[in-house]
Amino acid sequence: MKPVVGITMGDAAGIGPEIIVKALQDETLYEQCHPVVIGDAKILERAKQVVQADVTIHSVHSVKESVFQHGTIDCYDMNLVSKDLPFGQISPQAGDAAYKYVAEGIALAKSDDIQAICTAPLNKEAMHKGGHLYPGHTEILADLTDTKDYSMMLSGPNLKVIHLTTHVGLLQAIENINPERTYTVVRLAHETLLRAGNENPSVAVCGINPHAGENGLFGNGEEEEKLIPGIEKAQQEGIQVEGPYPADTLFFRAGRGDFDIVVACYHDQGHAPVKVLGLEAGVNITVGLKGGIIRTSVDHGTAFDIAGKNIADEQSMQEAIRAALDLAPKK
Structure with a gap:
């Protein structure tokens, strides 16, 4: 069986949704894993329009509802962000949501609904204003998995x-x-x-x-x-x-x-x-991370200056997904 990779959407005001939609147009990823986005379906719909992608956004409330088919992007829809959220601006709402996407990803990994987590970038200032005072993804993951040696x-x-x-x-x-x-x-x-x-x-x-x-x-x-x-x-x-x-x-x-x-x-x-x-x-x-949880991420930030302009490069996201599926346990 292919591993299920949960892709957290990151800060909805940044380039995360765009690079996810772009990355998941690559059919070879679906040949190797089952990707599901943990985020907001309406934000992915907006990103789909920005990048002019010929895909369907499939909102689900359980990983088991996913279809895992190329051309359809399954979204574990948490419905946390307003659809008119401005691009490229610090938002406490988006910062809070970005944290909650990661927390839900950890919960899904612990219950073995997903076998790896791949994270789109979050904005630390927005997350702090949203009430979550972590330096970054790594510290969130360590805290929520009670991991000290990481x-x-x-x-x-x-x-x-x-x-x-x-x-x-x-x-x-x-x-x-x-x-x-x-x-x-x-x-x-x-x-x-x-x-x-x-x-x-x-x-x-x-x-x-x-x-x-x-x-x-x-x-x-x-x-x-x-x-x-x-x-x-x-x-x-x-x-x-x-x-x-x-x-x-x-x-x-x-x-x-x-x-x-x-x-x-x-x-x-x-x-x-x-x-x-x-x-x-x-x-x-x-x-x-405790429990053998696998987490990979793009190695860049939210790039607020180019968000919503369809110029963000998806290569790092594709590489991060491939790294996640390479490290994930095969079932």
Whole structure:
């Protein structure tokens, strides 16, 4: 049986609905999985008109009502947003709805109605104004699944990156890094690639300071204090991990195939290389969720400036759906 992939609609004022409708015009996706959108059917109808798609929006109130046929987009219709919601504007209503789409996706995954979650982008400011004070998708998923050991993983052309820290300021990120966190993320990277079929994944860890501290020349010994003990613990368990290495050369080495995945110490250290290599093809994956819940996402934002203009690129959404079905359990 094909896995059912629940696609959360994201912020209805952004490009999420458009790229979902565009992506689901690809017949090959229906050959590999059963997609169902978790959102508002009337917003998908509007997106259908924007992108001039020859599809039918099928409103359902149970995943079992879905038809899963190319040419018909099944929408688990939560009916949370007004049909005249303006494009490209911060809306508490849309922010609240975006959170509730994700929460419902988690509930459906827990009940095994869907086998993976793929998320369209939400807007953090809108979500906060809607009453949900989370830094982003990753933290919502971790909270609602009661998961403590998790991480954000990015996958792009020829490069995979997993993060020790994500949505915190740089000073707090460095403070949050410790040997146990380093060990945990290295282990999550190793286990994730094992499940994906890599029998002996190789992991490399970025340094925190320029030139990975260069033996104490830069910084205050953060590599020796925060990274190396965690790396050594993973090595003792047989995990193939090296580092810390200077970030300015490590991503080049990983891109040419020296390593299967890079552990980045903070948000921009890991995000920038992946997005330079291919923003449209990047996929965001939440690793380590309890219950084995699979979550993938586009690696871009709501793009309010181009919402409703039919110029948003759907490639990242298509790649995120494919990543979800690749990782989802087959029934």
